Amino acid sequence: MPLSIVRRPDRRGTFEEAVDLVARSQIGHLGTVTDDGYPYVIPIFYAMLDGRIVFHSARAGQKMANIARDSRVCLEVSHSAGFAPNEKLCDWEARYESAVVFGRASVVTDPESKMAALQAIARKYAGTTDYSTIKNLASVAVVAITIEAASFKKYWPAERPTN
Numbered sequence: 001m002p003l004s005i006v007r008r009p010d011r012r013g014t015f016e017e018a019v020d021l022v023a024r025s026q027i028g029h030l031g032t033v034t035d036d037g038y039p040y041v042i043p044i045f046y047a048m049l050d051g052r053i054v055f056h057s058a059r060a061g062q063k064m065a066n067i068a069r070d071s072r073v074c075l076e077v078s079h080s081a082g083f084a085p086n087e088k089l090c091d092w093e094a095r096y097e098s099a100v101v102f103g104r105a106s107v108v109t110d111p112e113s114k115m116a117a118l119q120a121i122a123r124k125y126a127g128t129t130d131y132s133t134i135k136n137l138a139s140v141a142v143v144a145i146t147i148e149a150a151s152f153k154k155y156w157p158a159e160r161p162t163n
Helices: 015-024 062-069 111-126
Strands: 028-033 039-044 047-049 052-057 072-084 093-107 141-155
Touching (some): 015 047, 015 072, 015 141, 052 111, 062 093, 062 141
Antiparallel strands (some): 028 039, 028 072
């Protein structure tokens, strides 16, 4: 799988750091490919479960159509900690860390696996695993992403005094 490697070695991280940032993040931006080859990127809520990324979705729509046609996806997450300003605008620096994971998405059909994924998402965002409000498990789609590669970048310049 051809990936763009972070150009600056001093900012490049490991696969494990990328997966850790994905696990810690609240919102990811899922990238899929449309039938005419354009990228389609949308924010999703998700969780990590057994080394895979899981999310829920409506059963129909652009995202699910894209995944059904081409299982290749990516997920981007980032954290920003603000800026280190400078008198010259070109010398401002941003503190951030970001990760992009690449993999294959598949629809989860096994009811026990679907429920486990939904419970992982509920635990992450609501602190509960109570999904008793779902009247029909078949009414929601659950997708799992098997991670094949990842890229991590971090830049955290030291504070500079501002005058």
